[in-house]
Structures are given as C-alpha cells and as structure tokens.
Amino acid sequence: MPSRVPLILAAVLAVMCGCAKLDLMPFFDKDEARRKNVREAIRGEGEHSRLIGDYIKIADSTLGMIKVQGVGLVDRLDGTGEDPPASPYRTRLLEDIRRHEIQEPQALLRSANTALVIVTAYIPPIVKKGDQIDVEVQFPPGSEAKSLRGGWLMPCYLNEHALIAGQVKQGREIASASGAILIDALGDESDGVFSGHRKGRIPAGATYVGDDRHLKVAIGSEYRTVRMCTQIANRIGRRFHDYDEHGIQRPLATAKEDSYFDLIVHERYRDNYPRYLQVIRGMSLSESPVERHLRMQQLSEAIQFGPTAERASLQLEAIGPEAIPLLKTGLTSSDLEARFHSAMALAYLNNTDGVPSLKEAAEREPAFRIFALAALASLDDGSAAEALRDLMNVESIETRYGAFRALETMAPNDPYIQGVEMDGNFWLHPVESEARPLIHLTRFKKAEIVVFGDNQELMPPVILRAGNRIVIRSASTGDQIVVKRISAGEQVQERLTSKRVVDVIQAASELGAQYPDIVEMLVQAKNQHNLTGDIAIDEMPRPGRVYRRSGPDEGNDLASSPSSVQVGSSGLTPNLFDERPENRPVAPSEPENDSNPEKPSKKKSDKKKPADKDSAEAEDQSDSREPPPIKEEAE
Template sequence: MQVRRPSTSSPERQHVDATTEASDSRRSFLKLCASSLIFGSTLSGCHELNIKRWFDDEEAMRLNVQEAIRGEDGHSKLIGDYIKIADSTLGYIKVQGVGLVTRLDGTGEDPPISPLRTRLLDDIRREEIDDPNSLLRSSETSLVVVTAYIPPIARKGDRLDVEITIPDGSETVSLKGGWLMPCRLSEHALLEGQVHKGNEVVYATGPILIDGLFEDSTGSSVASRKGVIPSGAVYSGPDRILTVAIRSDYRRVRMSTHLASRIGQRFHDYDKHGIRRPLATAKSNAHLELIVQERYRNNYPRFLQCVRHITLTESPVEKHLRMQDLGERIMFGPTSEQAALQLEAEGSEGVPALKRALNSPSPEARFRAAEALAYLGKPECATELKEAARNEPAFRIFALAALACLQTGETISALEELMHEESLETRYGAFRSLSTLAPDDPIVQGIPMDGEFRMHLIDSTATPFVHLTRRKKPEVVLFGAEQEFQLPMTIRAGSRILIRGNTLDNSVDVKRVAAGEEDKTLTVSARIAEVVKAATDLGASYPDIVQMLVEAKNQSNLPGKIAIDEMPKPGRVYHRVPEDFANAENANGSTSSSPATIGSDGLMPNLFTEQSNKTIVTEAPEVSDPKEAGMEPNGIIVE
C-alpha cells in the first residue's frame, strides 16, 4: 500500500504565497485608508461648512451692530426697536402657604388628615404653640390657603395684599370675623420632575375682609368662604429688577454696552457717596438690567415707554432736524403722544417744545405735553393735568398718576382741588395720588385706628360719600368730614359690637357684648367719624367697620353714596374734537376723526393697579432643603 507523505512547498512556492498574502493585506489596508479618507474628508467638509456658516453669521451680526450704532440707513433710530421687555420681569410672582384662621364664631372645622394639615402642624410647632392638634380641632379655627403676588419692581419691606381661600372639601361655613395667624409664604417650582419649595419671602397676618361683606343678604355663601387682607403681608425677598432682552440679530457686547450707556445717560441717580450711578447695566450680550428712576416709581410702564423712545445714535444735524419736527408734531393731537414721549426721552432738551405745546389749541396735545413735563419735574404741568383729570375721563388716570410724581405746591394744590369734584373716581383718584405724593400732608394724613387701618376726613364741598378699599391699604375715606348717619339705625360692627341710633337726642350707642366679658357702651353723636372711632375703641377691626358701613348703606342710613375701590381706568375712548386737528398741515395731512383709545391695561400706572387680570410668572426660586412634594386639588403645593 502506498503511503502518501504530506506535501512540502518549495521555497519559491512559499515566497509566492507570502507575496500574494501581503498584496491582499495591502489592498485591504488601502481600501480602508481610502474609505477613511473619503469619510474624513466628508466630515471635514461638513465641519468647514459649519465653521464658515458660524463665521458668516457672526460677521453679519457684527456688521449689523456696527451699522445700527453708526445710524446707517435701514436701521431704526430708537432703542425700542432693538429691545424687548422680558415677560417674566413684568409679571407677578405667586407665593403661597398654609395658614390658620382664628376668632371664628363657630363656623370653622377640624381639618381632615392631609398634607395641608401636616404642613400646618409643622408651622404651628415652629411657633412653639402648645397642643397644636387641640387648636386645629376647635370650631373657631379653620385651615386656609394663603396667597400673595409679588409685583414687578417690588422692594424688601413692601406691603402686599393677601388672598384667603378654603381648600376643596373643607366644611368651614364662613371666615367672617376671622384673623389669620402669622403665616410664611414661599414660591414653588417644578425642577427635574419634582416640586421644590423656595425661600420664605412673604410674611402675612391680619383680619380677613370676606367677599360676602359686599354682597346683599341674599348673596351666595361661597362669598363668605374667601376674602382678602389689604396690605396684610410684608415682602422680605430681594428687590425685583426689570430685565430687558436684546433682539437676537443684535446680540453683541458692543450693542449691549452701547444700549446701557445711552439709557444711563438719560436715567441715573446718585449713591450714598454722591457718585453718579447709571440706572442701566449690561449684564451680557443678550440682556440689560434696569432700575426704575424714583419719579417713575408709581408708574413704571411710563418709564419703560420713555426708555424705548431714547435714540440709539444720531448726529448733531440729525438731532436738530428731529427736534424741529417733534416741536411741530407735539402741537397736533393725533401725533402728540409719540412726540411727547420722544421729547421726554431727551430730558431737559425736550422741555422748551413741551412748554410751547401747553398753548396748543388741541386738548390732547396739551395733555400729552403736560404729562411729559410732570415726569421731567416741571410744575408748569399742574394746571393742564388738573383740567384733563376733571374734564376728560380717558385722560384721568394718566393725569392723576403724573400729578403724583411731582411734589410741588402747584401739583398739591391741583390734587386738593380735584377732591371737590362730583365724580367719585376723580375725588378718590386725587386722594390716592395726594396721599402717595405727600402722605404727611394734613389734608390726607388721616387718623390711625386701633383696628389697624386709617380714617381720613376730607372737607369736600361735593356730595358726601364714603370710600372703602379691598386692595393696596385698609382705609376709610369720608368725603364730607361732618357727614352723619341717618337715624334711627340698628347695625353691627362684627359679631360683638351693636350700634343703635336714637332720633330723640340724635345720639348713637356703641355697645360691645361678648361672652365672658363685661358689657361696654360708648355714646357718641351721629357723626360717622365718631361712630367709627368708638367702634374701633371697643375692638372693631377694619372688616368690622366695612360691615357696619355696608349695612348702613343697605338700610339707607348714609347721607350719600358708598364706593369700594372707585378708581379711574385705562383704555377709555377719547373722541377727538376739531381743535385736535387745528395743525393738520403739520401731520402729513392726517385728519382722521376716529375715536382714540387712550392707554391699555399694560400701561396702567401701578399707583392704581388692581390684582385682577395680572400676568402670573414663574421664576425658579432658590431651593432650600428640596424634598418630594404632592399637589392638593386646590392647587397649592405641599411638602
């Protein structure tokens, strides 16, 4: 049998095989290199395109900013076209807490076990109150949700209104006569899927003014389950600053610093060392921060309007021509608003043209000029603003706000005169302006009451009326200091004070009757001011006094009307008169006689701002000790 041996290759054959293998390896390597080069070149090309596009965008923005600052054609001259006021800076920040209302007349409840109750117990224990569970079980107490809103430009120490509501499912019947125990409020935020509690920045307490006090005897019981505490909270957080965003196609450091410089040249103040401080700061290439000048403190929307009408840049010749044109446009009603704002934005250089416009035949032009002059600190505005507030409802709110920004003899006299007008909103609006402008003026200073409010006696010659407030501050304003109740009368001031008027001697007995106390009676005249003083001396709170006066009104015991938050409004229609078109040839032929809406809710002076219809924003708070949280049906977030 033939045995086949394993074949062996010759050296030549082995060399050929090795050469072939090496060749195959080189081909594979070259293919891989080629693929890598192709892929790499593709990536490199994309990268180069991205870099090129980025440099092109940057160059385009740089040229855009350069041309705008140089004032070249195609770019606006006004700062307002390069900025946007951030929505978050103009909104209200909502803060909440869980509180305990006491002093109820058996209308409270023992709250059921819930996260709200747990949080309230923790807060009560922090106050070192003995046996908190026993306190919660009383029918004289109720668990409530406490809400406040921090307004734009709020400062540490500012007073805030407080809203009180009862949680869903609560069996509390009424909050009438209730007092909110000290309660801390904080903001909450949703961060990374969890609800976190922010710092406690508001402290609230005080007597509750229930909504039901303003209802008649058939009013819904729901109104007695919610209420407010006017000026019942103190803000302890950091000052809120106005933030201005720069348009995306102009976001460069050069533009932000130029904008801040231009605004700072117009608006500035002085620090404690007397060094001039601009009120605008460039914080980045994308936004600025503004501090509101003190004269605009009670009308910051006007401040923002003025900022928007500052010029970005212009040559001396351009400025001369523009000022000449504005001097003509301010005399004509339909164009006077924009002209007045630009002249106001110029500062002292705009004053001569504005003063000339006070003699315009156009009522609208005279009002616009006077309004701008007030914010420029010129007392010549007083007479025209007084007439605007008196005669034109559409101008009224803005005229009164302008008078409130300038403390001179002329403006104070104008406001004092307006408190004798028959219009209720004019009278109270003038009072609000004067009490803000000069709170220590003897006419509006008022008398502090034991019930933590003030009573103001105004010697008005107009029809007597009583004004009450639910917002800003608790006060009773009597327009007609000597007005008296119409007797006979039987009314209450809270559940413990009974008031009876006797027609025989025109006197009023104010009597306190409370369980466990000795009855106390004060006898006074029928003057409303004396009865209010006697009731507060016997322990009546502001809500008790409001109840007393509303009852007297419902029973026809008041000599005149009663009003609650009776203030002028923005957004009213002004019907232009022929005199507004007297200089039509100077306004490009515009002679439209269509009605004009004056202002809007967004331009409402914060001197008169009400809480309703306000934008609520969420700002991430500084989170302290974050924990997972739950959400109750009423919307408050609890730990």
C-alpha cells in the first residue's frame, strides 16, 4: 500500500500542471478573490466601503421605460384621413379589426374620415396591472393623411418588439389603448400638412395589462457571490417590508442569484422611487450597535450644515425611525438647505415635524421645490394638506399646480380640490385661489383641467369652437353664453349657460366635446383675449436647478464648500411629476419565449375571416411580416 503513495502524488502533480497549462487556476483565483472581498466587506475590514450603494448597480434594463407599439385606426376625422396603401401595417391592422369582429373592414379603411396610425407607449419602471399610461400617436412614414385633429383612436393592442437576427419579433400584448387624440399643434387653426397635425397623444390613454414591474438590482462584479447578494437583500428586507394577503410580514428585497436581487418599492416611496433607491444606497452593509451609535453621532453634526446635510439625511433616513430625534435637530439649523434635507427625511419616515420647512422650501427656493412637494405628498396628514392648500395661493404657476398635484395624490377626495369627471373623458377641478386667475392643462399622466379661481369668466365678445361640431358664442344679452352642437344629420342641440369658465366647459362636454376639443377651445380663448388670467400647459417644477448658498460661517470647516450646487437631476425626478420617456432611459427589448401561455396565438386569429373579401384580403394573406420598428418623422 505505501508503494502507491508516490503514484498518487505524481497524479496530483500532473493534474495541477494540466490546470496550469489550461489556465484554470486564474478562474479559481478570481472566485477566491471575490469571497475574500465579501468577507472583508461584511466585517468592515480594509478599505471596503461601509455603504450598500458601493456594491450595487441598478441598470437601465430595470429603471428604463419599456417601449411598446401597435398599429391602430383613428376615426372621427373631418376628411383628413386616407385609405392606407398595402403594407405590413395595413396587414396587422386588418388582423386587429377581425379580432374586434367589425363588419366591412375594407370599407372602413377606405373612408377619408379614418386613418392608420402607429401607436406607441412607454411602460414606466414602477407599474402595476391596471395602471394608466400615456400614448403617442402618429401617421406612419409616407402617409398622405393630413391631420389627426378631432380623431379618436379605436381600441388597439400594444406589444413589445425586438430585433433578432435581422427580423422583428413581436412579444405578448401588455397594453391596450384608445381615446381622443390631443394633437401637438395646440391652438393652430389651419389644416396644413406639418408635423404638429400628424402627431398627437392621449394622456393616460392605455391600460397596462402585463405583470407588475419591480426593480432588479445587480451586485458589483468584484463582490458577486451568493453570500453578498443574500447579505444585502436581508439588510434591505429588515428595513423595508410589507404584509401579504395573510397578514404575514414579507421583505421587499429577495435574493435570486449570486448576481442580483429583486426589489419592490415601498408604498411610501411609490410616487418617488428615485428617493427610495437613494436611501437604499445610504444603508450600511453591516455594523454593530456601537458602530451605529458612533456613526449616528457623526451624522447628527453633519445634518446641521447645508453642504453635508443631504448625505447625512439619506443615511439617517436609511437607519429608520431610530434616527428621527437626530433629524429633528436639523430643523433648528439656520441654514435653509439643512432644514430642507432634514424635513425631507422626516416626511418619508412619516413624521410631520418638518412640514413647515418643506412648505418654506417649496415657496422660497425653486431648486428645492419639486422634492419638497413630493415629500409633502407622501404624508397622509392634515398639516401637510393644509400646507399644500396654502401653496395654491402663491403667484408661481409651477408651485400652484405642483401643490395641486401633490394634494390630489395624497387626498384625491379633499373637498378643496375635488373634481368632476366630465362626459368628455377628462376631469375638471375648480379650485379657490387668491392668486391671479389661472387655467392649467395637462398633456401627460392624466386628462385634467384645473381652474384656479373658480369664478373666473369669459370676457365678451366670445366666438369659439370646441372641435368641429360645437360653437360657443356670447348671447345677445351679453351676460350669458350659448353653446351649440351643429352636425350633419343631427338635430341642433343648444345650452345656455353663464360666462363662468367652468360652466362653459361643462356645457360643451355635455354636448360631446372631448378633452382635446376643450383644450383647443381654451387656448383659442387665451389667444383672443377672452380669459381674465393666464393659461399654462404642463407647468411643473423641475429638478437639476442650482441652489446658491449664503456665505459660510467663520470658523466653519465647511468654508471651502462650493457657493452653489445643483439639486437633483432628471434621473432623480419624482415620478409623481414626470414619467416622460425623454427623461428616462428606454430599456432594451427582449424577445418573448414562444412557450409563454399568455402569448396570443396567431393561428387562432388567422382562422377568423374578414366580412369583406376583396383584393386587399389577398394582400393580407400574402404578407404576414411584422411591421418594422417605427422611425420618427422629420420635423
């Protein structure tokens, strides 16, 4: 038996030499290096960071918008449509028309009152099944249709698309869209052919029908191990959790592999998930109670001074309710920047002591405004609601509407702003305000008209149109308004109303005016000097503004801090205010798995035959290619 030992040793040496020749040892060295990095990081040894943010990355694939598209049919045009030529777009449209069992689809397409359009929507990072999202509508390149004004998008389906091996692959349907189209050229009365009439949008015009979207957080390559992924997920889960349908607590972070974990946004941050990610980045990877106590002492000093207050407030917010007393000390600082950051963190910890500071920041400092309003919206409290009501009396347009949106998010049934859903598929909100009269209109997130100064009236003489069929004129007496609907083949309908703007809007809506018709009517009224105040469209506070600090105190070691600082960026925009695709990256599309049971069966749809069989049907059967990705038309 002993004679075999040399042979075994020789075999082991041969294997090791073979590994060296095959260059396998570096692979094991890298794995061991990762494990060593993780051990040291968790123990707080060496120069490894103590904060989670230095070990994770949230990629564009999870933060980005998902682009979905479809081919739709617009009707109710006033002779500005076209019979679309044979193309993959027409083929797909006919397939959708058959799914809706519409009779004589070819005759419908030939009408000059209809047009084929490309429909696009962008699915935001945080979305739940049933949420409403904005829709963009445009004619395809080469279309001879003239204008989308007055058009209504018939129900259509939107899918993901991916370019695989030179071919466009279509994924499953994840949104359905329809509604009245608001053209880009607001207030333009011509029917000329230019981009403003060929493009439009439908605020909240699509319903998301896919799975809830959550975030995926990647672990840095040098620390990518199961242990590190589990450590970070558990650390986040102890701080942020909710409860399932059985009342059992569940963590909001779940490790999936060694490379990433799933992250659900806590409900308090649902309207500002960038803040949620900032807080998570400010969490400690691991620390003892003594280490936490020492760190909190340091942060309690940093929270008093503007240049260090932001970082300190995020770390204290990450610690949780235990840090509330320290954050309150920041409210006593003479520095507005320090008070603002302390109040922000307190709000997301559901503490209202910082409400006066948030109100002050929103009113006095434009750089802080958007973040202060979002923080107030996170509080379900009477003092925060009162602060937002007060802010609707200031002259700043963006502050007024920003406060309105924040209050509407916090308490949609608040009597001060409670609106009425109009027949024209939009909301009308009359709001009392001591400031100059203002009408605010929206093109994103929601079809909504807010009238600040609910008693403002139209100034005669009034001659306005709300769409192609409704005319608004001053009555002969001069103290009333006549609203008429005149349409071929219909009996003339008429409403007599007061000169109050809200009454005129309601009367026009009752006669069939849609949201785009009302918007164009109000823009026209402003251009004709029929309004007593201003009109604004999507006038909201923005991130990335510069805050100019006052001179540093003498003897302060922060004297070398910059005199001005940019506050936030487009990537930190609270989604309460903006989810436009130009402010968010677009996530790369991935092809759907053919075995997915939710993927619609093309064979089943092909079994349905259209009611009208003509030459276009032959074109439909012969060209089953998917439409290519849509390119924007040149302006």
